[in-house]
Amino acid sequence: MSFQNPVFIPGPTNMPEVVRQACYVPTIDHRSPVFGKILNPCLDNVRKILKSDDAHIFIYPSTGTGGWETALTNTLSAGDKVLAARNGMFSHRWIDMCQRHGLEVQVVEAPWGAGLPADRYEEILTADKNHEIKAVLATHNETATGVKSDIAAVRRALDAAGHPALLFVDGVSSIASMDFRFDEWRVDIAVTGSQKGFMLPVGLAILGFSEKAMEAAKTAKLPRTFFDIGDMAKGYANNAYPYTPPVGLMNGLKLSSQMLLDEGIDNVIARHHRIAEGVRRAVDAWGMELCAKSPDVYSDTVSAVRTPEGFNATDFVTHAASKYGVAFGVGLGEVTGKVFRIGHLGSLTDVLMLSGLATAEMVMVDLGLDIKLGSGVAAAQEFYRSNDRESAKAAA
Ligand SMILES: *Cc1c(COP(=O)(O)O)cnc(C)c1O
Numbered sequence: 001m002s003f004q005n006p007v008f009i010p011g012p013t014n015m016p017e018v019v020r021q022a023c024y025v026p027t028i029d030h031r032s033p034v035f036g037k038i039l040n041p042c043l044d045n046v047r048k049i050l051k052s053d054d055a056h057i058f059i060y061p062s063t064g065t066g067g068w069e070t071a072l073t074n075t076l077s078a079g080d081k082v083l084a085a086r087n088g089m090f091s092h093r094w095i096d097m098c099q100r101h102g103l104e105v106q107v108v109e110a111p112w113g114a115g116l117p118a119d120r121y122e123e124i125l126t127a128d129k130n131h132e133i134k135a136v137l138a139t140h141n142e143t144a145t146g147v148k149s150d151i152a153a154v155r156r157a158l159d160a161a162g163h164p165a166l167l168f169v170d171g172v173s174s175i176a177s178m179d180f181r182f183d184e185w186r187v188d189i190a191v192t193g194s195q196k197g198f199m200l201p202v203g204l205a206i207l208g209f210s211e212k213a214m215e216a217a218k219t220a221k222l223p224r225t226f227f228d229i230g231d232m233a234k235g236y237a238n239n240a241y242p243y244t245p246p247v248g249l250m251n252g253l254k255l256s257s258q259m260l261l262d263e264g265i266d267n268v269i270a271r272h273h274r275i276a277e278g279v280r281r282a283v284d285a286w287g288m289e290l291c292a293k294s295p296d297v298y299s300d301t302v303s304a305v306r307t308p309e310g311f312n313a314t315d316f317v318t319h320a321a322s323k324y325g326v327a328f329g330v331g332l333g334e335v336t337g338k339v340f341r342i343g344h345l346g347s348l349t350d351v352l353m354l355s356g357l358a359t360a361e362m363v364m365v366d367l368g369l370d371i372k373l374g375s376g377v378a379a380a381q382e383f384y385r386s387n388d389r390e391s392a393k394a395a396a
Contacts, residue, residue, distance in 0.1 A: 010302035013346025023252035036239030045257030055208035064193035067205035077221035088142035118153035125161035282376030301345035
């Protein structure tokens with residue numbers, strides 16, 4: 001693997017050199033006011049990136065998966081009913097976690113490649129007259145299939161049913177890259193991690209809690225210790241943690257979140273959309289299809305590309321790594337061997353993306369696919385040159 005080449009996996013993402021250096025800090029006393037100067041900007045910046053005025057932000061030494069566990073254990077009790085759709089590997093794993101915690105999950109199966117079915121949510125919530133469903137789970141961006149779902153539509157489904165369930169959103173591969181509106185969508189818990197849109201090493205779970213979710217935590221009975229938000233909030237009140245905080249990573253987050261805000265979060269969103277659109281033009285020029293079934297669900301952070309029948313898509317990833325030192329993502333779960341994934345989020349530009357597309361073409365030709373070298377790159381170039389960065393910003 002070359003350390004010169006960027007990675008094109010949908011997390012961990014490429015790290016700007018300044019962010020990497022910001023993670024490299026000498027030992028400080030994490031119970032001194034010095035730590036507050038790292039913690040408080042992180043909390044404020046994350047809240048802004050979520051587009052929230054007053055969400056309670058929590059940052060754990062963990063990963064996105066630990067963020068899920070934080071959401072569930074702080075707000076629910078054994079036997080509680082939750083509603084979730086399964087349309088890919090990440091939504092599947094969240095359901096699995098609920099079941100292992102003794103929650104009763106009403107699962108809506110959706111095709112891998114489709115968004116989550118808000119209309120089915122509305123039917124189920126409307127039928128739940130006694131309000132037994134305590135939480136609705138929604139994976140905003142299914143990283144396994146490159147599918148985004150409409151969270152505003154899920155909120156409308158809850159409202160149309162007049163249902164008081166909490167709305168939990170997995171935004172691990174969307175927050176800080178794609179449009180996310182904590183307040184407007186009245187999200188109760190948003191979950192992400194450090195190694196995707198935030199351009200950091202893995203190691204932080206980052207969450208936003210609404211007032212309603214904070215209230216639910218007062219009566220929720222699932223066991224929790226490490227992830228207890230009550231203990232964490234007490235710590236924050238003293239510029240501290242209930243245990244030793246990951247100071248280096250948080251110093252990195254302070255910088256990377258500020259970089260995102262300096263770029264302007266809507267500009268960050270526009271940049272991701274523009275880079276993703278170039279990738280989609282390339283895939284189309286190759287005569288290939290995305291796993292995502294229709295343009296309204298195309299993800300701006302990851303594209304899962306279907307390979308022709310009889311071709312093992314995992315070979316694409318293995319060959320790209322061994323011959324060119326470039327990382328792409330393998331297919332997961334139901335689409336293992338059927339898709340390879342191009343990650344296009346985080347610290348990325350159109351120019352870097354073109355190198356990834358050029359590499360993908362060499363790999364496919366090496367492996368005997370009927371692709372013309374340069375065809376996808378040309379389509380992406382044509383898109384990038386006629387949709388410059390400034391006009392992408394203006395459109396946002
Ligand atoms: C990456 C990812 C996760 C898992 O996050 P970890 O940090 O690996 O625990 C969960 N959900 C989605 C949508 C993801 O993309």
